[in-house]
Amino acid sequence: MTVHLTTLLAIIGMGLATYASRISGLLLMRGVVVKGRLKAALDAVPPAVLMAVITPTVFMSGKAEAMAGVATAAAAFFRLPLLATILAGVASVVVFRMVVN
């Protein structure tokens, strides 16, 4: 159970870096009135970023993952509850990996 000084310094530095990314969006928006084009832009942040995050996993990993992605989207559009949708996605990727790969 030891903490080395270099490691500690690196951890603190990295902690500041991650926190800087977290707080800067909040500070940028302080005092800004959100309407019109800015509102359209911010409303697009969640779908745009979520899609970008999952693109490598879903579209660049292989056929099984892409097919599981479609299956998950189908489950979601049939308004399955969140947890059921996730389970459907996880189960389908296991099945597709056995069948396709």
Place this chain on the structure above:
Amino acid sequence: MAYMPIAMLWGTLAAAKGFSPLEALLMSGLLYAGASQFVAIEMWVDPLPILLMIFTIFTIFIVNVRHVLYAASISRHINGIERRWHPFLMYILTDESWALLERKALTQPLTLGYYLGIALPLWPTWFICSAIGAFIGRKLPDPALIGLDFAFAAMFIAILAGLWKGPRTGVVVITSAVVAFAAKTYVSGAWYIVLGGIAGVVVATLLHNEEGE
């Protein structure tokens, strides 16, 4: 949920690079950023030269820079929560809790209780499981065997479906996917998230202009 195996996996990788359980606990508690931590451990050498340390710090900032967008978007929905809580609320924000909070914010403004209820339990789950992973130290079973590596993607797809507001969302999502695909192929690091996200936002802005309000 899916945090536990991922945190433990990270802990075992950290231990393999010479991290003690206490150091793993500190790092997970302070950074609390999964992707950044995996990148940091990947880059880690012992002892760590100062230049590499600075480069690592810069790299994980880039990996985490999507949080600028998260915070900017979520800041609109927390006006009902006292200001003094805001810095801490940003600290405990993660991909998953942010996505769930955005979903909730579609129908009503966020309250302090709801926010903490979603985001706070994940924090100790993350750093405690990291320390356990570092303590166990040996290789855990591969999460891919039981499809757990797909759990985050599945959850994000579900939330994406909930955010759907018609064809315009489709254009935003397709633009983001195409740009993220290209960026992942041609640019190293985690730039694909920010580039894809910004491309989607730009398209949304342009579409808004065409209609002239």
